[in-house]
Amino acid sequence: MGRDLKFVVIDSEENSRNIIKNYLAEIDTKFAEPECFVEFFDFESGTDYVLKTPECIVFIDISESPKNSLDTIKKIKESSKSAIIIALSGKTSTDVIIKAMRAGAREFISKPIIKTEFINTISALLEDIKDSSGKDNSCKIISTFSNKGGIGKTSIAVNLAVELAQLSKENVALIDLNLQLGDVTTFLDLAPSFSLNYIAENIDNLDETELLKILPKYKNTSLHVIADPLNIEESTDITAEKLKKLLNTLKKSFSYIVIDIGTNVDTKNRCALDMSDLILLVSVVNLPAIRSTQRCMEMFEKIGYPKDKVKLVLNRYLDNDDIKISDIEEAVNQKVYWKIPNNYLTMMSAINKGVPVNEINTESNISQNYMEFATKVSDYLITKNLNKNYNL
Ligand SMILES: Nc1ncnc2c1ncn2[C@@H]1O[C@H](COP(=O)(O)OP(=O)(O)OP(=O)(O)O)[C@@H](O)[C@H]1O
Ligand SMILES: [Mg+2]
Known part of the structure; x- marks a missing residue:
């Protein structure tokens, strides 16, 4: 201005x-x-x-x-x-x-x-x-995390990011932090020319227009993807410091940053978790997964994250599961924030076609669920911000 x-x-x-x-x-x-x-x-x-x-x-x-x-x-x-x-x-x-x-x-x-x-x-x-050329600094960082593999972190990050972009019409960035095994680009059928290490290395020299131009956009949405490095060797170039700087810079151009975080808690992932406004801790309803989730929750408590920063999300949920929700909540010492239904056919078809579930069938239970999930997450983050700014 x-x-x-x-x-x-x-x-x-x-x-x-x-x-x-x-x-x-x-x-x-x-x-x-x-x-x-x-x-x-x-x-x-x-x-x-x-x-x-x-x-x-x-x-x-x-x-x-x-x-x-x-x-x-x-x-x-x-x-x-x-x-x-x-x-x-x-x-x-x-x-x-x-x-x-x-x-x-x-x-x-x-x-x-x-x-x-x-x-x-x-x-x-x-x-x-x-100093910020009119940019709103109310960007929110949402990450999907679990210390177990194959639980749905990427599916959730991708589908939630697409829904947030469609809901808000504002710029949303989706970052794949699975530096050696990322598959966000496969989930959205994108072949980016530049990936996380290049962006992190050059962030000081890229103005907003250039940044938005080189980050691949998912079809005609406002979702931009920052992919994992193209070569595995380059993954070690990304340090926690570089990631922190990258996220702070991206915050000026994006309203939401969704991060698909890997299963371990190394310094980079810890940096992303620390900087997140909301961590979606993903679990499924089976004993080993619930035990891992319980341990993750204990770890977050030890780190000192406020309770409202970490939300428990159950993926592949079936109404008639043997384990009751109340038992899970007791074990994890946290209310279930959201349940995503099990819908293998729609999910697999979406992944195989490289599209979000809402492009397979908007009416399916999982597409409807993701739409409502994005609304809930965005309402929650807006309210959290309002509580801070307006003492509601
Ligand atoms: N709601 C769902 N219903 C049915 N299947 C699902 C659902 N969500 C995810 N899946 C399936 O679970 C598998 C693992 O999902 P995804 O790749 O998202 O997990 P992940 O936690 O990111 O795994 P990784 O640890 O390997 O990165 C995929 O094959 C996906 O199709
Ligand atoms: Mg994954």
């Missing part, structure tokens, strides 16, 4: 527009001058203006006509990557805030507007965007 930054208010209440103008003037008098401050009482003319204006912070009142206002936020976000949207509403339930965030709002300010809240939010936002 540079000198041409505009503050655009789209709000039918004149009083509310004036309050925003006055509070902006308190941050900096030039923010309320006509070359910087523009106001509209209707969505249509406000949107037209925003879409023609390269750099703007847009305040949109969503209390009066929620559907129309959320559609406006979506339209602006889809057409203008640089616009930063702040939703305003007299209704402050978590549901309202989540809907605004999901539509594309970056911040939420409650009405009637409280001066200190407004000034703090806008000042922090301006500070935040000063």
Whole structure:
């Protein structure tokens, strides 16, 4: 954001527009001058203006006509990557805030507007965007982990990443951290020219446009894949330090980073686990797997991860399994967060064709389940962020 930054208010209440103008003037008098401050009482003319204006912070009142206002936020976000949207509403339930965030709002300010809240939010936002060219730093890292092989980590990472991209329409990165045995590219039938070691090595020299260009995209989605090294020997080039730097840089360009982590806890995997906002600890319903999961959970507790960072996911779940959910929860000392049904045919067909399950059959139980899973994960992460920012 540079000198041409505009503050655009789209709000039918004149009083509310004036309050925003006055509070902006308190941050900096030039923010309320006509070359910087523009106001509209209707969505249509406000949107037209925003879409023609390269750099703007847009305040949109969503209390009066929620559907129309959320559609406006979506339209602006889809057409203008640089616009930063702040939703305003007299209704402050978590549901309202989540809907605004999901539509594309970056911040939420409650009405009637409280001066200190407004000034703090806008000042922090301006500070935040000063060095990051307007990038939202609310990227979330989700990893799939288990210390057992063949349990479904890759299937979950791939299908969840595709669903998150389709749900959010925002940039999602899927990283294969199985450095010698990765199969994310097989699951999505991609043949990338550049893999993790090249990206990690060159991250300082790649701007966002170049980065997005060289990372293969899954069909016409916003999912970009960072594959495991093409040659096994190159896997040792990737250190935990390089991975940390890579993830921190990727956070500026992606809304979600999904990492398919290997089964062991070496320094690289530990770095990815540490940096994750959410670890999906995958298990299946059989005794050896549950024992391993129990050990993993104990390890995460010893490391000191907060309880809400690790969620237990049961894969290949059958309703009539011998072992009861309550027994698993007792053994692992954790509630089951999500269950993915066993559907061998759809899963195998998806892997063999190199597509996500939703392309085999959208109506299948597993496709529906992954759609709901992505919504739950994204709602959870948005709420977690809101709790931090808005003390809900
Ligand atoms: N929900 C499911 N229903 C039926 N089969 C499944 C399901 N999820 C995964 N599978 C099957 O389980 C097998 C292992 O899955 P996947 O490769 O995702 O596991 P993984 O934990 O990543 O394995 P690895 O440790 O080898 O990387 C695959 O053949 C896949 O088809
Ligand atoms: Mg795997």
